[in-house]
Amino acid sequence: MVPQHDFPPLTNDLILRAARGEQTERAPVWVMRQAGRYLPEYRELRKNHEFFEICQTPALAAEFTLQPIRRYSGLLDAAIIFCDIMVVPQAMGLEVIMNPGPSLPNPIRELEDLKRLREEVDVDKELGYVYDAITLTRKELKGQVPLIGFCGAPWTLMAYMIEGGGSKSFQLAKSWLFKYPEESKALLLKIGDVCADYLVGQIRAGAQMAQVFDSWASELSTYDFITFSLPSLKHIASKVRSRLDAEGIPQVPLTLFAKGANSTLDIQAKEAGYDTIGLDWIYDLATARSIVGDGVALQGNFDPNVLYGGREAIDREVKRVCQSFLGGKAPKAWIANLGHGITPGVDPDDLKFFLECVHKYSAAS
Numbered sequence: 001m002v003p004q005h006d007f008p009p010l011t012n013d014l015i016l017r018a019a020r021g022e023q024t025e026r027a028p029v030w031v032m033r034q035a036g037r038y039l040p041e042y043r044e045l046r047k048n049h050e051f052f053e054i055c056q057t058p059a060l061a062a063e064f065t066l067q068p069i070r071r072y073s074g075l076l077d078a079a080i081i082f083c084d085i086m087v088v089p090q091a092m093g094l095e096v097i098m099n100p101g102p103s104l105p106n107p108i109r110e111l112e113d114l115k116r117l118r119e120e121v122d123v124d125k126e127l128g129y130v131y132d133a134i135t136l137t138r139k140e141l142k143g144q145v146p147l148i149g150f151c152g153a154p155w156t157l158m159a160y161m162i163e164g165g166g167s168k169s170f171q172l173a174k175s176w177l178f179k180y181p182e183e184s185k186a187l188l189l190k191i192g193d194v195c196a197d198y199l200v201g202q203i204r205a206g207a208q209m210a211q212v213f214d215s216w217a218s219e220l221s222t223y224d225f226i227t228f229s230l231p232s233l234k235h236i237a238s239k240v241r242s243r244l245d246a247e248g249i250p251q252v253p254l255t256l257f258a259k260g261a262n263s264t265l266d267i268q269a270k271e272a273g274y275d276t277i278g279l280d281w282i283y284d285l286a287t288a289r290s291i292v293g294d295g296v297a298l299q300g301n302f303d304p305n306v307l308y309g310g311r312e313a314i315d316r317e318v319k320r321v322c323q324s325f326l327g328g329k330a331p332k333a334w335i336a337n338l339g340h341g342i343t344p345g346v347d348p349d350d351l352k353f354f355l356e357c358v359h360k361y362s363a364a365s
C-alpha cells in the first residue's frame with residue numbers, strides 16, 4: 001500500500017542529490033546529534049520531560065527535531081528525527097532506561113535469556129509512535145530540508161543488550177561472539193530483521209533518507225566485523241530495498257556509519273548495499289575516496305573536537321579539508337558532517353560558524 005501523505009514540497013534537496021552521487025553547488029551539511037544537549041533550548045525543554053517520553057510523544061519529538069533547524073535556519077541541509085537507537089531493543093521486549101546513557105536493568109547474559117525476547121515483533125505497533133513523529137515533523141518542516149530516519153546496527157544494539165549499557169572493553173558482548181558464534185549470528189540477523197521493518201515504517205511515514213549507526217563497530221577486528229556485523233548490515237539494506245519495492249514506496253538513500261571500521265571501508269562500499277558511507281575523523285576524505293571508489297557517497301568527517309578549538313581553528317580546519325579534498329572544484333557525492341556526534345559542551349554559536357565555513361569553503365571557487 002503506497003502511503004498517501006500530503007507533504008509540503010521540498011525546497012532544498014542538496015543532501016539527496018549528494019547521496020545519489022551527484023555534483024552539488026556546495027556540500028550539504030548536517031551534524032550527528034544536532035538535536036542535543038549543547039542547545040540551551042534543548043536543555044530547557046528537556047527539564048520537563050523524560051527522554052523516552054519525548055520519543056513517544058510525536059509533538060515533542062517534532063519540536064526537538066526542529067530546534068536546530070530553526071536556530072540554524074538556512075545553514076543545515078537535513079533534520080534527523082528525535083529518537084534513540086535503543087527503541088529497537090525495547091520493541092524486542094527489553095526494558096531500557098536513559099541514565100544518562102542507555103541502561104538495561106535486565107540485560108541478556110546467557111543463551112537462556114534470549115527467551116525473554118519477543119518471538120515475533122510487531123514493529124509497526126511497538127514503534128508506531130516514531131512513524132507518527134516522522135509524519136508530523138515532515139509537515140512541520142514545511143519542505144525546508146529532508147528528514148532522516150535511523151536505527152542502530154544489530155551489532156551495536158546487541159552490545160548494549162548484553163552489556164546492559166555502555167562499556168569500555170565490551171568484554172561481555174564480545175565474549176558472546178567467541179563463545180556462541182552461531183547464536184550470535186542468529187541474534188544479529190533477528191535484530192537486523194526488526195531494524196529493516198522499522199526503517200521501512202519510517203520511510204513509509206515520510207523519512208526521506210535513512211541511516212544505520214554501527215557505533216561500536218570500532219570494537220570489532222576486521223575479521224569479526226566481516227563475520228558478524230556485515231551480514232546483518234547487508235540484510236537490512238537488501239530487506240529495506242525489497243520491501244519498499246514490494247510496497248510501491250520510492251527508494252530513499254541509505255547511509256551506513258560503522259564508526260571505527262576503517263579497515264573495511266572498501267568492503268562496506270562494495271558489499272554492504274548502502275548509498276553513502278559515513279566516516280569517522282581518522283582517514284582524510286581523499287584517502288577514503290581512493291579506497292571506496294566512485295560508487296558511493298561519503299559523509300563526514302570533521303573531528304567533533306574542532307568545535308572546541310575556537311573560530312580561527314574552525315575556519316582553518318574547514319578550509320584545509322575543503323581545499324585538500326575538493327581542490328577548488330564543486331563537491332560530488334559528499335555530505336559534510338562531523339566524524340561523530342556533537343558533544344554537550346559545544347558553544348552553539350561555534351557550530352553556526354562551522355556551518356557557515358562549510359557553506360563558504362565547499363562551494364566551487
Ligand code: 1CP
Pocket residue numbers: 031032033034035036037046051080081082083084085086098100101102150165166213215341
Ligand atoms: O539526556 C539526554 O537529553 C539524552 C541525550 C541523548 C540524545 C539527544 C541520547 C542518549 N540520545 C539522543 C538522541 C539520539 N541518539 C539521536 C537523535 C538526535 C540527533 O542525532 O540529533 C540519535 C541519532 C541517537 C543515536 C544514538 N544513541 C547512538 C548512535 C550514534 C552515536 O552517537 O554513536 C548511540 C550509540 C546512542 C546511545 C546513546 N543514547 C544517549 C546516549 C548518551 C548514548 C551514547 C552513550 C552511551 O552509550 O552511554
